[in-house]
Amino acid sequence: MTVNLNFDPIRLPPECQALRAEARAFLAEEIATGTFDPHRPGDGDSHDRAFSRRVGARGWIGMTWPRPYGGHERSHLERYVVTEEFRAANAPDHFHFVADRQSGPILLKYAPEHVKKDILPRICRGELCFAIGMSEPGSGSDLFAAKAKASKVDGGWRINGSKIWTTSAHVADYMLALFRTSPPSKENRRHGLTQFLVDMKSPGIAVNPIYQMTGQRGFNEVVFVDAFVPDDYVMGEIDGAWKQATSELAYERSGPERFLETFYVLVGLIRALGPQPDLRGAEGLGRLVAQLHTLRRMSVSVAGMLQAGKEPVVEGSIVKDLGTLWEQKLPGRVRELAAFLEPEIINRAPLADQLAFATMIAPKLTIQGGTTEILRGIIARGLGLR
Amino acid sequence: MAGESQHLVADAAARIFADLAEPSAINRAENGGWKEPLWRALGDAGLTLAWVPEALGGSGASLADGFAVLGVAGRFALAVPLAETLAAGWLLACAGLEAPLTPMTLAPVRPRDRVAADADGKLSGRAGGVPFAQDCRHIAVLADGGERPVIALVEIKDCRLSEGRNLAGDAMNVVTFDRAKPLRSAPVPGGFGRSHLLLMGSTIRSVATAGALEAILALSLAYARQRVAFERPIGKFQAVQQNLARLAGEVAAALAAAGSAADAIAQAAAFDEAVFLEAASAKIRVAEAAAEGAAIAHQVFGAIGFTREHMLHRFTLRMLSWRDDFGSESYWAAELGRHVARRGADEFWPLVAAR
Numbered sequence: 001m002t003v004n005l006n007f008d009p010i011r012l013p014p015e016c017q018a019l020r021a022e023a024r025a026f027l028a029e030e031i032a033t034g035t036f037d038p039h040r041p042g043d044g045d046s047h048d049r050a051f052s053r054r055v056g057a058r059g060w061i062g063m064t065w066p067r068p069y070g071g072h073e074r075s076h077l078e079r080y081v082v083t084e085e086f087r088a089a090n091a092p093d094h095f096h097f098v099a100d101r102q103s104g105p106i107l108l109k110y111a112p113e114h115v116k117k118d119i120l121p122r123i124c125r126g127e128l129c130f131a132i133g134m135s136e137p138g139s140g141s142d143l144f145a146a147k148a149k150a151s152k153v154d155g156g157w158r159i160n161g162s163k164i165w166t167t168s169a170h171v172a173d174y175m176l177a178l179f180r181t182s183p184p185s186k187e188n189r190r191h192g193l194t195q196f197l198v199d200m201k202s203p204g205i206a207v208n209p210i211y212q213m214t215g216q217r218g219f220n221e222v223v224f225v226d227a228f229v230p231d232d233y234v235m236g237e238i239d240g241a242w243k244q245a246t247s248e249l250a251y252e253r254s255g256p257e258r259f260l261e262t263f264y265v266l267v268g269l270i271r272a273l274g275p276q277p278d279l280r281g282a283e284g285l286g287r288l289v290a291q292l293h294t295l296r297r298m299s300v301s302v303a304g305m306l307q308a309g310k311e312p313v314v315e316g317s318i319v320k321d322l323g324t325l326w327e328q329k330l331p332g333r334v335r336e337l338a339a340f341l342e343p344e345i346i347n348r349a350p351l352a353d354q355l356a357f358a359t360m361i362a363p364k365l366t367i368q369g370g371t372t373e374i375l376r377g378i379i380a381r382g383l384g385l386r
Numbered sequence: 387m388a389g390e391s392q393h394l395v396a397d398a399a400a401r402i403f404a405d406l407a408e409p410s411a412i413n414r415a416e417n418g419g420w421k422e423p424l425w426r427a428l429g430d431a432g433l434t435l436a437w438v439p440e441a442l443g444g445s446g447a448s449l450a451d452g453f454a455v456l457g458v459a460g461r462f463a464l465a466v467p468l469a470e471t472l473a474a475g476w477l478l479a480c481a482g483l484e485a486p487l488t489p490m491t492l493a494p495v496r497p498r499d500r501v502a503a504d505a506d507g508k509l510s511g512r513a514g515g516v517p518f519a520q521d522c523r524h525i526a527v528l529a530d531g532g533e534r535p536v537i538a539l540v541e542i543k544d545c546r547l548s549e550g551r552n553l554a555g556d557a558m559n560v561v562t563f564d565r566a567k568p569l570r571s572a573p574v575p576g577g578f579g580r581s582h583l584l585l586m587g588s589t590i591r592s593v594a595t596a597g598a599l600e601a602i603l604a605l606s607l608a609y610a611r612q613r614v615a616f617e618r619p620i621g622k623f624q625a626v627q628q629n630l631a632r633l634a635g636e637v638a639a640a641l642a643a644a645g646s647a648a649d650a651i652a653q654a655a656a657f658d659e660a661v662f663l664e665a666a667s668a669k670i671r672v673a674e675a676a677a678e679g680a681a682i683a684h685q686v687f688g689a690i691g692f693t694r695e696h697m698l699h700r701f702t703l704r705m706l707s708w709r710d711d712f713g714s715e716s717y718w719a720a721e722l723g724r725h726v727a728r729r730g731a732d733e734f735w736p737l738v739a740a741r
Contacts, residue, residue: 009642088735267734270730273727274727285723285727286722287670287715287723289663290722292738293663293738294639294667296738314634373628383631
């Protein structure tokens, strides 16, 4: 049998390189005015409403969406360029990024017209932050074991239960979340979940912080007690959310954010090694560069397939699997390669603080948004083994 | 980017390989009698001199077409000097030299080896690890000349060869030139040097290795579905599925890196910095994938895959050998690391994002 893994070499068209120059100029300006520090780890994880509004004003949120909804009808490759420039620069894009990457596309596909008209343009202006409600205290990777419930009432649904590890819930305006609307059927344990758009300002929603081991407030527990969701905030088929899950995966999984989360330590290493590294430093650095280059070319290739209207689910999962493992191991490799440098050189780079931070966040990289094990299950299914 | 032309020429090559170089049949062959008809068919199809312009005696195919053929050759673990003949033809054409209709190899394939041309144009020096030298009639050589490098075509019989084999049992010789007189030679155009030859050769190996990895993924999947243990096909076990998913990841990385490097060379007007990044990165990452992928495939196959009788070694041992040709991954990693360090931290991302 033949397996068709497609990673055609994509050459970014000229408009992408022009856009790249614009994005770099914009980011340089933001750095100059003190919005963020490209070398300070953690800046890239922060929510900055004002920054997101300025990004929106440049037309860089909802880039691929239709104009009637505030989008800009640009290509996936153009969106790719902006995303990678922001990630490589450590820009604080978390306020708008999830909405741009995955919530907006779900709304585009499943929301009623008046909801799209209401919400999508505000996402594009950088005014809205989205959270994703999937994991619960008793279920994580096993998405379809979710228990939080939605019960039908007049004009909508009452939701009860908890979501957990919810990134950005404390600043989010909306959440796209799965709730159980029926028990699973005998034939299909995935049956019975429905996707809802939840206005986080609704009464009956409590957001409790969960501090991460880095000291950051990255995620939350969200408790729903008789919170109301109107009928027109049901996304797609009732009880059929599982059918909607797969096609968004390629968007979520294959982007540059899946291998650039610890990129700053590589830049720090290059600075610390200086212009004439010894053989060990040069060889170690060269391998990391080759691995990064390969991941990027894979990711660009998936963006090209998305642009061509394909749904490269297996390829996207492979990019996330390889990419997150790489960015997770990167701090350890950099630490080894910097081991024999003078402490003052490392401090000047400023590599020590970067390494400390990257080492702490590394474990989450292969967990969030689909664990390594889940991804490999998806890949194995794509290979025909399941 | 695989276009219509690449599909046509790759299909033509695949038909020839399937008929005359099917790996399990070759693995059973008692002798090398299969080589002659295979080589004749490849020559008749114009594949051996694909990278030689028609004016110089070749078939004038594009670089992209040639790379497509080499990817297919990798999928068959091809054990004749097709890649070497293509590369030799390309090298000769770089100096405007005609190519003979014989199996060719080329030198140097190791970064430290040097061959020098004297004032009379005679060549002296040693080149190690030359693939298939004893099976070829001619060798294309890049030699240091007085002012500019020289490309020369030399008859193998005018060189001294040491006996040698690579891990897969393919001939691999140390070729010694002792005032060897070339059949023809010419100075190369300005700027062309050893690194160009090594980058081109590396990409040829990267593309073939990616093809071989595709083949071992397909073989491993078929075996995992068919082999039963503990009353289930082994492919039903999560541990095996995870390994095969990792193998698919290595195959994907190799395909992407090699394909991108080949495309960069096929499109580039010159061997510029972008080609260096692409071709060096591909050689490094594909070699890593070869090591990782070979280990996983052997783990899936267990003892049967470790036998001479099974064809798996035709792929795995060849891939592992190819890592050493035209600069190992360690060599290129050091070169790439030095280059990146020289450019400096602030110029790193612009280099990565150039294409």
